[in-house]
Amino acid sequence: QPELTLLHYIFTPLLLHPRASSMASTAEVLVAVKSSPDRFWEAIRSSTELFPKVFPEQFQSIEIVEGDGRSAGTVRLLKYAKGVPLATFAKEKIEEVDDASKQVSYSLIDGELVSFYKNFKANLKVEPNGDGSQVKWCMEYEKANAEVPDPDLVKETAANTFSALDEYLAKN
Structure with a gap:
């Protein structure tokens, strides 16, 4: 059982007493990167192994629960590092x-x-942009x-992760 985060204590009363139904919304993050589309895409495709190594302050581990880790149908368990504000x-x-x-959708x-979102889907696409790429992440x-x-903190985290x-990739 994961330990409860501050968000649980903030949001649980709200979830128990909903005031109105909500509608689906979308949000988008665009990040220009210097890496080539092929190189950045391969890093995204290798995120199961790469992200815990590159971002130990964010990811304790990423485990494959079902599938091969790279194709449709794969289920991954992301365990966040202690101190990550969004979730454990x-x-x-x-x-x-x-x-x-x-492009990948998950x-x-x-x-x-x-607990906070009835539905949460994201789509990531890496496109050429001058000498580098543009990463488009839509949720x-x-x-x-x-x-x-x-979900402003989710958007900010995504943008910061792509930049980092x-x-x-520029150093390795």
Whole structure:
């Protein structure tokens, strides 16, 4: 049983007393990186092994629960490092992968964020951009109720992760 985070104590009363139903929303993060599309895409595709190594302050581990870790149908368990504000763990399912267009879609199926969002799906696409790439990360989510705040911290974390990954790739 994962330990409860501060978010549990903040959001649990709100979840128990919803005031209004919510509708699906979308949000997008665009990050320009210096890495080539092929190099950045391969790093994303290798995130199961790479992210805990590159980002030990964020990821304790990423484990493959089902599948091969790279193709549609794969289920991964992300265990976050102590001190990560969003959650202690998340389980995600890779829904679609298109290596030709450098695009992957996944959905959140377990973890603390499931308490806050009825649905949470994300799509990541790496596109050429000048001498580097543009990383486009879109999420579609439905809040559990109207009191749940917008996922600004999730967006900020995604943007910071892509920038830090680009810095890592430039040095390695």
